[in-house]
Structures are given as C-alpha cells and as structure tokens.
Amino acid sequence: MEASDPRLLELFEELSRACADRVAGLSADDLLRLVADAGKLQRALDVIRVRLAGELATQSAAQLGADGIARRAGHPTPASFLAELWQISGAEATRLCEVGVAVRPRRAVDGSVLAARYPTLGAAVGSLSLGVEAAAVIVRELDQAAPYCSADARAAGERLLVDHAPGLTGRQVQGL
16 A cells, blocks of 8 residues: 655655664663654654544444445454554554544534543543553543443543553553
C-alpha cells in the first residue's frame, strides 16, 4: 500500500537515517535521551493511530452491516481489518479501536456533534500524557462501571484515573 502523502515516507526515511547515523557509540546519557525521544515520537504517532482507528471503527459499526468499511473489505470487525492493514496484533488493533471510539466526538441521530464518551481521556492521549495501553485500561474500567453509576460519577472517575495514570503502564493503571 502506498502512502497517501509521499512526504510521510520521506520523513520516516530521514528520521531512520538520522537515528542509524547517531546510535553507534553514543554515551549512556545520550542514548537514554534518544530512547526517550523515540518514546515521545511513538506516542505522537499513537495519537494519529487512535484517531484513524476510531474513525475506521465508526465507519465500520455493526449497524452499518455490509456497508461498513471493514465488512466491505471482507473483515468481521474493524480491529481485524486494522490488524491486517498495519500488520499488528489483533489485541493492539482492538485497543486502538476501543480508545479511538471512546475519545472521538459522537454524532446524534439528527447529525449534530456530541462530546466524546471520555473527553478528559481524549485530551490526555492527545497531549501525549497517556499511552494507548493505559488509555485502553481506563476505557475498559469506565465502561464496566457505567451501568452502575451516574454520568457525573463516571466523569469524576475518568478525571481521577486520568490524573493518576501519567507515567504508568497499563498494568499499573489496572491497580489504581
């Protein structure tokens, strides 16, 4: 599959060359800075992947049936389609889709725009404060609690989890 914009491939090639030229013989401090920079770049790319996965999932929603993008491509779910397109695991594709749907604005029946299901979480992911794995844990926990609490209580829980999750892994977020 070709890139929709050739500048994306050029940027990747430039970053790859810069990293390859600089890695060998780095001091420990410089190596750790470069590793941290790579993590930030990955989170920035994950913001884009979450947005794309959320849109793909929305345009592949079950209620669309055979008209959904994933079904038209021969896939039962948007996650299975995404896993094939991006050559990632089904679990990772599912996380991206779940987080993407949870943090994207929704549409009402009349077409008007509604807030995202978890706007605070969306802002944290968008600002690179939280990674996808931690965000997926928060979505799962909030969705499990939703039938048993008010919208206000769920929003308070969202804020609490988002406030305490930066810097934590998905497993650590599960322990909050």
